[in-house]
Amino acid sequence: MMPDMHQVGEGQTQQEWQKVPEAPAIMADHVSKWYGQVIGLNDVSLAISGGVTGVLGMNGAGKSTLLKIIVGRLRPSQGQIRLFGTDPFKNPAPYHRLGYVSESEKLYDWMTGLDFVTTLARLHGMTRDEAKDRAMHVLNFVGLSDVVNKEIGKYSKGMRQRVKIAHALVNDPDLIVLDEPLQGCDPLARTTIMNVIRELGAMGKTILVTSHILSEIERITEQIVILHNGRLLALGNLHAIRELLDHIPHRILLRTPNPRELGRTVLPHPSVYGVRFPNPGELIIETNSLSDVHQDLPSLIVESGMDVTAIENPDDNLQSLLGYLIGGRA
Amino acid sequence: MQPNVPPVGPPKRNLSETVWTKLDRKATAIAEFTMRQYRKKRSTWSVGAVGGVLVVIVLLFYIDAMSAGIDSWDNDGDGLIDEDPSNWDGSQAKSVGDVDDDGDCWARESFDRDWNGDGIDCNVIYNYDRNGMLTSVNADPNVDEDPNESEFLEESMHRSFLLGFGKFGFLFVLGIFIPLFLATGLIRDEQEAGTLHYLVGKPIARAEILMYRLLGFIGLAWPYFLGLIFLSALVTGFFGPGDSIYRFSDLGIWFGVLIATFLTVLAYAAIFASFGIIAPRFGVLLALLFAVWEFFMMFLAMFETTREMGLASLSVSFWGAEIINSTGWLVWGDYELMTGQAQSIGFFAEIALWTVWYNPFPTTTPLLNMVISIVVLLMLVGMFVLIGQSSFKKRELN
Numbered sequence: 098m099m100p101d102m103h104q105v106g107e108g109q110t111q112q113e114w115q116k117v118p119e120a121p122a123i124m125a126d127h128v129s130k131w132y133g134q135v136i137g138l139n140d141v142s143l144a145i146s147g148g149v150t151g152v153l154g155m156n157g158a159g160k161s162t163l164l165k166i167i168v169g170r171l172r173p174s175q176g177q178i179r180l181f182g183t184d185p186f187k188n189p190a191p192y193h194r195l196g197y198v199s200e201s202e203k204l205y206d207w208m209t210g211l212d213f214v215t216t217l218a219r220l221h222g223m224t225r226d227e228a229k230d231r232a233m234h235v236l237n238f239v240g241l242s243d244v245v246n247k248e249i250g251k252y253s254k255g256m257r258q259r260v261k262i263a264h265a266l267v268n269d270p271d272l273i274v275l276d277e278p279l280q281g282c283d284p285l286a287r288t289t290i291m292n293v294i295r296e297l298g299a300m301g302k303t304i305l306v307t308s309h310i311l312s313e314i315e316r317i318t319e320q321i322v323i324l325h326n327g328r329l330l331a332l333g334n335l336h337a338i339r340e341l342l343d344h345i346p347h348r349i350l351l352r353t354p355n356p357r358e359l360g361r362t363v364l365p366h367p368s369v370y371g372v373r374f375p376n377p378g379e380l381i382i383e384t385n386s387l388s389d390v391h392q393d394l395p396s397l398i399v400e401s402g403m404d405v406t407a408i409e410n411p412d413d414n415l416q417s418l419l420g421y422l423i424g425g426r427a
Numbered sequence: 428m429q430p431n432v433p434p435v436g437p438p439k440r441n442l443s444e445t446v447w448t449k450l451d452r453k454a455t456a457i458a459e460f461t462m463r464q465y466r467k468k469r470s471t472w473s474v475g476a477v478g479g480v481l482v483v484i485v486l487l488f489y490i491d492a493m494s495a496g497i498d499s500w501d502n503d504g505d506g507l508i509d510e511d512p513s514n515w516d517g518s519q520a521k522s523v524g525d526v527d528d529d530g531d532c533w534a535r536e537s538f539d540r541d542w543n544g545d546g547i548d549c550n551v552i553y554n555y556d557r558n559g560m561l562t563s564v565n566a567d568p569n570v571d572e573d574p575n576e577s578e579f580l581e582e583s584m585h586r587s588f589l590l591g592f593g594k595f596g597f598l599f600v601l602g603i604f605i606p607l608f609l610a611t612g613l614i615r616d617e618q619e620a621g622t623l624h625y626l627v628g629k630p631i632a633r634a635e636i637l638m639y640r641l642l643g644f645i646g647l648a649w650p651y652f653l654g655l656i657f658l659s660a661l662v663t664g665f666f667g668p669g670d671s672i673y674r675f676s677d678l679g680i681w682f683g684v685l686i687a688t689f690l691t692v693l694a695y696a697a698i699f700a701s702f703g704i705i706a707p708r709f710g711v712l713l714a715l716l717f718a719v720w721e722f723f724m725m726f727l728a729m730f731e732t733t734r735e736m737g738l739a740s741l742s743v744s745f746w747g748a749e750i751i752n753s754t755g756w757l758v759w760g761d762y763e764l765m766t767g768q769a770q771s772i773g774f775f776a777e778i779a780l781w782t783v784w785y786n787p788f789p790t791t792t793p794l795l796n797m798v799i800s801i802v803v804l805l806m807l808v809g810m811f812v813l814i815g816q817s818s819f820k821k822r823e824l825n
Contacts, residue, residue: 170624170824192630203621207467219456220629222449264625 120182121146122194122272122303123167128176130162130327137162139327140176145305149298151314151335152307153415154324160307161200163324164276167305168197180272193221196265200276200307202257206250210241210260213249218267228267235263240289255286262293273297275306279313291317311415323422330422342387342421349382349390352407356380362401366393387413453631454639461643465609474608475651478601482655485596486662489588493581493666532569542567581668589663589677590755593684597656598747599725602691603718605648610696611710613640614819615703624824634816637700641812644696649689656685676758683754683797690804691747697808698743701815704822734788743807749788749800756793 123145130138138159154160165171166178169185169192178184180191205213211232218228236245239259244252249260258278265273275294279287294317298304308314314321315335323331323338331338353359360372360380368386375381384390387410398405465471527533532540532549540548543565552565614637617623626636660681664673698717703710724742727733739745787796 165825168624168628170627172823189627189630189632192628195628197624197628199624201621201624205464205622205625216456216460217625217629220453220626220631222452222630224452 120179122181123305124177124179124182125163125167126177126179128163128166128173128178130159130166130171130174136327138166138173138324141324141327141329142176143322143329143332145303147301147303148320149294149304149306149318151318151321152305152324153309153311153314153321153418154307155309155415155419157326158309158324159327160309160324161276162327164197164274164305164307168195168274193268194271196268196270196273198258198261198265198273198275198278200280202254202281204249204257204261207248209246209248210236210252210256210263211245213260214264214267217264221268231267231269232263235266236260238266239263239293253283253286255282255289258282258286258290259293262290266297270302272303273305275304277307277309279308279310287313309415311413311418323419325419325423330419338418338422342418344385345421347384347387347410347412349384349387349394350407350409350411351380351382351405352378353380353403353405354378355403359398359401359403359405362403363390363394363397366390366397450635453629453635454642457626457631457636457639458643458646461613461640462646465643465647471609471647474605478605478651479655481601482596482659485592486659489592489663490666492584492588493668527567527570529569532567535568540567578668585663585667586755586759589680589684590751592659593680593687593751594744594748595725597652597659597684597688598691598751599721599744601652601655602688602744602747603695603721605651606644606692606695606699607711607714607718609648610641610644611699611703611714613637613644613696613700613703614815615707615710618707618822618824627824633819633822637704637815637819638812641693641696641700644700645693648692648696652688652692653685656681656688659684679758680751680754683751683758686801687747687750687754690750690801690808691743694743694747694804694807694811697811697815701811701818704815705818737789740789740803743804746800746803746807750797750804753787753793753797753800756787757797 121144123143125141125143128138128141129136141159141163152160152163162171166173167180167185169180169189172186178186181194183191185191185195208216211229214232214236215225215228218231219225221228223231233242233245236242239262241256241259241263244256249257252260258281262275262278265275278290278294282290291313294304294306298318304318306314306317319335321331321333321335321338322329351359356374356377356379360374360382363369363382364372366389368384368389369382370385371383373381373383382390394408527549537548543550543552545552545565549567549570551567551570554565612619614623617626627633631639660678664675664677667674667677699710699714702713702717706713721742721744724739725744725748728739728745728748733739787793789799790796
């Protein structure tokens, strides 16, 4: 039984009451899930508490399966999952502290945004007034205060994602699980949603967010979990993983009116071992130290006096990262 | 003076805030949401309208039949019709008093007035068995010899209509039809639409969600049936046979129909919603098969042998119908009288009554029967809710 933190017992002082260490928000212990012959998740163990964690993986890597197991939609075929110390499939109690945004785009289109969030807030046991106040608050937080009385069916994709996020925040959860919240959103909506997630992280919430786009996650958090073919491939700081990648062959693509001239300027750089011209107006620099080249590239460009319209890193994506992690090369 | 407030104490709790009030709020929220969902669906309105139109059409047929009337005929060939009417109202069901309305029995010689040999002149003896069932009618000469067919048939048809419409119309056709279309998808439709996680992702047990969804269905279905049954009670009360403007005596029957329909609809809703959970793809098919089973059982209940074997009691509709039967026995005490008279005079109208009004089962006491039927129906509801809940609890939402 958990002790009552507010109670002062006989002969005891307040100082004697030590807070019982709380169970981690998410604890997965050798969790596997298979659908018939197909393995969805393979022996994943992790514990997450606090901060924003990005779950990265290609389509079919097991991101959604992991999230569905975490929120109690699926039951693990093997292993154990605990949400604040409780099995979420058997007991809905931890849902008090959970906000979940599924990847599904399905919503009650006939309801207004306010209606939707208020109704679902009432399922947390709030009175009508409380629910409405909270709904207005979270809708405002996600930037939908102008359209609260509009039917969800008339919302844009970005608005739909945001109303889903609003509904997940209405109970002021400690843990927020977002499955591909940026999918299908326009750049403006992406930025808004990313800001919302960052802000929530700053508020001290535990946030788990999935994506298959590295740059998206990078803009939100540094703490990542990488899944591949149902397995947990890496868990930790994105920068640390990137540093590992730094010394393997990389390409940098530059768009410029005179690529050959620029190629001549950068070729003497000690970290550049080759240049190529795949298309007119394009220069590819091949390097085995990405950070060194990026550090010196601006001065080299200024030195050459040439116009550069774009600098891209074609290898700086999840696929390359996965390629390196799996096969040791980008 | 500052009160001595302890540094740490139990948090102030709003006294009106308990586990129950929270549960109640969740229940209301889900039930309300379910009802709003129904209101937004076109299928709800279509199903409701079809049911309403069916009831109105049947009632129009009833009004037509009642206003057409039936000609009486001269049974005893004395050129007079209805000079010695039977007393259909049952006031003399077991009496042995003077029932020779036209006095032609009393006009006979004194030795010729007691054909049934009970020592009383010009009377009718109704013989009942131990269970109170009429076994024979033994009349003295010229007593009740020319009853009013019109009156008898109208009364018989009216009663048959009430019982028949209550059982077959409300209990069976609409009672199955409405839950079949509206309750099978209570959980299944949400799962198929991909929106179920909005409900199950909240701190409410799945078992409760099913119950509150059922509550939402009932919140819509019961008022609907109440309206239709009220309309039927109005129409049959005003257009039914009798001298009074409105037949208040039938209200008890309609009350029985209402209770029976409410419980049967609840039971079917629990069954169909559970089917929808257990077999999402084949839920409707299962429900249809179940409806066929119910129809077959209803059919069995019409035959005395199979009825007394208790076979039909393996259905929901049987127990609903039993509530209506029992109400019939309680409200109209003269069923034996009517059937006896019909038999003794040779009216086939009795058949109409027989098809819709059975002997009470499993006991011969109507009130006890009604209580048993209500308990059985509630147990069925409970059983199927439990089955649905246990399947729902194990269901993964992919």
